[in-house]
Amino acid sequence: MEDIINIARELIKRDDIEAIIGYEKGRAPFQTVPFFARTPEDCDKLIMNSLCVNNLVSYINQFSGKVAIFVKPCDAKALVGLLQEHQIEREKLHIIGINCQGALNPKKLRNAIKGRMVKDWSINGDKIKVYYESGEEEFNIKDFLLDKCPACDTRTPPIYDELLGDEIKTADLPELLARVKELEKLPAAEKQQYWNEHFERCLRCYACVKICPLCYCERCFVENASPQWIDKSNNLKSNKAFHLIRAYHLAGRCIDCGECDRACPMDIPLRELNLKMRKSVEEHFNYVPGKDIDVPPPLSTFKKEDPQDFIR
Structure with a gap:
């Protein structure tokens, strides 16, 4: 904890740093909340522990100047995605990497x-x-542990300016896509029933949209009245359309931070849907999002050796 506070205190003294994005203790048991430190005294409130679960990357664009940000591996993968898509400027970031052995739920x-x-x-x-x-x-x-953590193969952030601790290698992990493969084996009618039961419970509160670091559209497609892509009413048909369209929008981009699952008040397993899209993208394009800033997302580029002739 002292290392984090000392680093933050030194950074906030710099003329080019507007704020430091991190965590502070929350009011409820086992709660931490995002915190923006703007003075050396603010830095004393910063904490970092296994309950720091929020993906802080979503807050970067609230600041006009340069910010320092503490990032776990899943936060850093979101940073990679946003940098690839030119949604944030690398020059406006000082990234402090934090190793992670798994976050608590x-x-x-x-x-x-x-x-x-x-x-x-x-x-x-x-x-x-x-x-x-x-x-x-x-x-x-x-x-x-959060459901995403046991199979996570990234214990050290893929991008940082300074790293607290030594890099951590992973070994003997459970299979990330095991649950997806189980669902794939179900007959079509059972899959339909499985997802219908979940989508029927959706409140359309859009917590999944608001918390996702890769959902950054100024106006979401669900808000459009002309053209109206989906019905505004809360029913199975429109709920299903919303979740499936959103999953397609995240194909090749979702970095499996699990925030959609954590934010959903109805416990809809949205991560399973996004992991299915991840599996398809990896199989067809040999691409895993959030790993390498220099490799563009597959649906934003093409290769001459892509198998489909119609794009040539």
């Missing part, structure tokens, strides 16, 4: 404590220890 932890008052918590090895007003309790970390 605050919702799971709050459910586990069953309303008891939490004084503090700590991590020791593969255990989380929670300290209550009276007594303490220990949990296994692996039971409380």
Whole structure:
């Protein structure tokens, strides 16, 4: 924690840095929230721990000047995507990379404590220890990781100006696309039923759009009245159209930060839909988003060896 505060204090003294984007402690148990430090005193509030789950990249364009930003690997992959698509300027960023062994799911932890008052918590090895007003309790970390984390193959940010700690290599990971492959094996009617049951519950609150770092259109297609792409009413037909069109818009771009899943109040497994698109893009174009800033997204370019003759 001291390293983060010291780095931030030095950076904010620079004339070219408008703000530092990071995290501070929230009000609820196991909660952190995005925080913008503009003074050395502000920097003392900055924290970084396994509960820092928000993707901070979405806040960069709120500032006109240069910002410093703390990024986990999934945040950095979103940065790569936005830089590829010229949505942010590299010269206006100072990127502090933070290694990540997996982020904790605050919702799971709050459910586990069953309303008891939490004084503090700590991590020791593969255990989380929670300290209550009276007594303490220990949990296994692996039971409380965000769903995206166990199979993540990127533990060190792919882009940074300075890195806290040494690079981390991954090994013996569970298969990222295992759930997608399970769904692919289902008969068409069962797949249809599976997604219909989820889409019927959609409130069309657009939390998935607002939180996604790659959904940056000034006016989303769902807001258009002329032409009107989908019905404004909340029903299965229009809900399905919304989610499928959005998934296509993210094809070859979604970096699997999992924010859509985390933000959805109805627990619709949107990540499964986006991972299916990722699988198709990887199979057809041998491309994984968020890895290399110099490799353009496949749907924004072409290669002469692409198999479809009609594009030549």
